[in-house]
Amino acid sequence: MGDKALLSIQQIGKTFSNGTVALQGMSMDIEQGSFVSLLGPSGCGKSTVLKIIAGLGNLTTGRVEWPTAQVDHLGRPDHEISFVFQEPTLMQWATVFENVWLPLRLKGASRRNAKDQVEEALDMVGLKDFATSYPRELSGGMKMRVSIARALVTRPKLLLMDEPFAAxxxxxxxxxxxxxLHLWEKFNWTVIFVTHSVFESAYLSSRIVVMAARPGRVVADIDVPAPYPRGEDFRTSNDYNRYCREASDALHSAMQAGDHL
Amino acid sequence: MSSPETFEAMPVDPVEMRKARAIKREKIGRWLLPLIVVVLTIVGWDRMVVINEIPHYIIPRPGRVLQALIEDWSLLIGSLGTTLTITFSALAIAIIGGVGIAVLFAQSKWIEMSFFPYAVILQVTPIIVIAPLIFIYVDSKFAGLLICAWIVAFFPILSNTTLGLNSADHNLRDMMKLYGASRWQTLRFLRLPAALPFFLGGLKIAGGLSLIGAIVAEFVAGTGGIGSGLAFRILEASYRLNIPRMFAAIILISLTGVLIFMFMTFLSWLFLHKWHESAIKRES
Structure with missing residues (x-):
């Protein structure tokens, strides 16, 4: 376990009641401030890992540790964790402002008290002028931005994203x-980003963890040391191609490994 | 205009124009057509009675019904008041009871599994066969009428609200859990708002049913006691072969039902038009 690890996943496993082994003996440390992609074919348990880290699913074996944080009786850390789902997952009946306000509201913050923080979060995602709009009035991309603003409003230390841009x-x-990426560089959170896109993972992450299915496990751990900020130059560079190639190869062998089982 | 290019004026799309005209026609037709049909029905009714020389104590002419409506107005309006009091009291209790029980069901699957069959049994057993028993066991006639109307009206609210409370987005529920929301917070911020469109759908049905329940109960309760609702007037008029008054009372009941329905539709629109698919107007 490294000094700066924000969380340490140790030998976690998850078996469902129908006997399906979703995860088996998976271990990894997540460094503070890193941008880690979990890349793998569907059914490899990437989303399950995310839910377990968020405390939304229980483990069959192993444990999740938070070396730098105090944990409560449920094993949850004392700092904020936010989750961005694949769907925008907004409350249709509430305005953009009210949607972003929700996490603070649940902690007892009134509209007035939450106002500055909510507006700051909306500003970060470029939706300051849409505070009074309803979700149905927004495009798919804008809805996702609202979802991200809601995740950021609590100033989380760890941001969990489950294929947020896939749709x-x-x-x-x-x-x-x-x-x-701009926001991540500016605020230095830790991000765990689930994706099935090789290109997306190579573009965004400082590290790609490749998983295989049946049972879900880690099969490759690829460092992407390319410097940030990354932009369109990086997207067309040889380095980027090399990382994509590496991740793609790992993904292919992961899929073959999965098929043999 | 700072635009560097100027565009030629585009010709107006004839298909779009036709569409726009069709929409305009539909708007007018929505009011005009039912009106024409009603007028034609009344004229047809009148002609039928006159041509076949049907005596007024069997089928009265529309004019005679109108006359009864005006002459018996003070009598009928009082009865309407009684029926409406029962209808709205029953509806109010149905809302409180239906939503209350639905929330209780939503808190525990076990409670729902145990008691939902009772709700179904109450719903499927015709009120007309339970009502006599209720009037034997309950001394107060008003309370008896209320119970009957309530039994009929509460089920759609209960079943719709239960469905609504359980249909809140799973990811949103997960998110509530992630942020450590209490049971009450999840109910208040997520499950109740998610149930609102379902509840309003149930309310639309329950509004009409509470009127029907009240009328049926009045019929069963019969002419004794305080009975002075519209159903009582209909019974009374039928004994006296006062057919125009029967028609007048029936028309009042139907109009009341239509008004209740329109009010519930308006209520639905009021709460949903900003966000819910069912109440949103589409451009294309």
């Missing part, structure tokens, strides 16, 4: 990729 068109996805 968006490529132009919107590139734009959101860049915006997310």
């Amino acid at each position: 968006l068109d490529e132009i919107t996805r590139f734009k959101l990729n860049n915006d997310l």
Whole structure:
């Protein structure tokens, strides 16, 4: 375990009641301030890992440790964790402001008290002028931005993202990729980003963890030491191609390994 | 304009124009057509009675019904008041009871599994066969009428609200858990708002049913006691072969039902038009 590890996953396993082994003996440390992608074919348990880290799913074996934090009786750390789902997951009946306000509201912050923080979060994702809009009035990309603003409003130390941009068109996805990277560089959170896109993982992350299915496990751990800020130059560079190639190869052998089982 | 290019004026799309005209026609037709049909029905009714020389104590002419409505107005309006008091009291209790029990069900699957069958049994057993028993066991006629109307009206609210409370987005529920929301907070911020469209759908049905429940109960309760609702007037008029008054009372009941329905539809629109698919107007 490294000095700066924010969390340490040790030999975690998850078996469902129907006998499906979703995860088996998976271990990894997540460094403070890193941007880690979990890359793998569908059904490899990437989302399950994320839910377990968030405290939304229980473990069959192993444990999740938070070396730098105090934990409560449920094993949850005392700092904020936020989750961005694949769908924007907004409350349709509430305005953009009210959606972003929700995490603070649950902690007892009134509209007035939460106002500055909510507006700051909306500003970060470029939606300051849409505070009074309803989700249905926004495009897919804008809804996702609201979802991200809601995740950021609590100033989390750890941001968990479950294929957040998978349902968006490529132009919107590139734009959101860049915006997310800017925010990450500025605020230095730790991000764990689940994706099935090799290109997305190579563009965003400082590290790619490749997983295989049946049972879900880590099969490759690729460092992406390319410097930030990354932009369109990086997207067309040889380095980027090399990382993509490496991740892609690992993914292919992961899929073959999964098929043999 | 700072635009460097100027565009030629585009010709107006004839298909779009036709669409726009069709929408305009539909808007007018929505009011005009039912009105024409109603007028035609009344005229047809009148002609039928006149041509076949049907005596007024079997089918009265529309004019005679109108006359009864005006002459018996003070009598009928009082009865309408009684029926409406029962209808709205029953609806109010149905809302409180239906939503209350639905929330209770939502808190525990076990409670829901245990008691939902009772709700179904109450719903599927015709009120007309339970009502006599209720009037034997309950001394107060008003309370008896209320119970009958309530039994009929509460089920759609209960079943719709239960469905709504359980249909809150799973990811949002996970998020509530992640942020450590209490049971009450999850209910208040997520499950109740998610249930609102379902509840309003149930309310639309329950509004009409509470009127029907009140009328049926009045029929069963019969002419004794305080009975002075519209159903009582209909019974009384039928004994006296006062057919125009029967028609007048029936028309009042139908109009009341239509007004209740329209009010519930308006309520639905009021709460949902900003966000819910069912209440949003589409451009194309």
